[in-house]
Amino acid sequence: MLPFARVSIIGMGLIGSSLARAVRAHMPTVRLTATDADPAVRERVRDLNLVDDVADSAGAAVVDADLVVLAVPLGAFAAVGAEIAPELASGAVVSDVGSAKQIVIDALGPLMPPGVHLIPAHPVAGTERSGPDAGFPTLFEGRWCILTPPEGADSAAVARLSEFWARVGSRVEVMEPRHHDLVLAVTSHIPHLIAYSIVGTAADLEGVTRGEVIKYSAGGFRDFTRIAASDPTMWRDVFLTNKDAVLEVLGRVSEDIAALQRAIRWGEGDALFQRFSSSRDIRRAIIDAGQDTADPDFGRHH
Secondary structure (H helix, E strand, O other): OOOOOEEEEEOOOHHHHHHHHHHHHHOOOOEEEEEOOOHHHHHHHHHHOOOOEEOOOHHHHOOOOOEEEEOOOHHHHHHHHHHHHHHOOOOOEEEEOOOOOHHHHHHHHHHOOOOOEEOOEEEOOOOOOOOHHHOOOOOOOOOEEEEOOOOOOOHHHHHHHHHHHHHOOOEEEEOOHHHHHHHHHHHHHHHHHHHHHHHHHHHHOOOOOHHHHHHOOOHHHHHHHHHHOOOHHHHHHHHHHOHHHHHHHHHHHHHHHHHHHHHHHOOOHHHHHHHHHHHHHHHHHHHHOOOOOOOHHHHOOO
């Protein structure tokens, strides 16, 4: 038995369109409805035949849905929540795919009508590309999806959403929302912030031309530019909505960089070697856990 029969996806960028494709591949009898704030995106979704129905508004998209997934920037959650609240069916599950979770509970929780279950979720998957053409059905396979139900959430609703994500290939874990935000600040948000910073510094550095930065990009800088090419609207909202955890981790990172700076200045090779060896061990553990490939050049095809 399917966990949900009628699914509505609001926002058809990389994650939303990938989810639609994955549902079509793994649960073909599910009735899919979608919408997007951009009329051009809605038209492209129709052209690609990603869903059964494309609605012109979020309110129209959620009518009769038993699962609603918000795949929009975090800054839009309150407005979208207010629009869909009057149209939600009793017993429906409302979820999302955002990278910060406490803000979802704070923004959407007060708007949900009685009988509707808010179960935030975060599929830890993605690429630097965006838009409905960027999606693909295997995006979630073997990746973690973290559910962060609020206190007192309906256990049956949590179980149904867990089964939904498992069916599109994800490994599912339940986590307390604020702990999720701290963990993701370390593993995702700060790395993106550093990437944006390094790429911006290189572009602005006096004595180095923009052409030289592009022409002589070594592997490390090239990979930072891939991360820094991610959707600017999404990441702006991530940093503003998860600022407490980001600032906490950023403070620790700043202290560690200062320690490395001192080690370089004073020629403390042993300290540098110890830190670099520890970092390499983390890389090996990520590969062993199946979260990346050991293939040369990060598995890129040339």
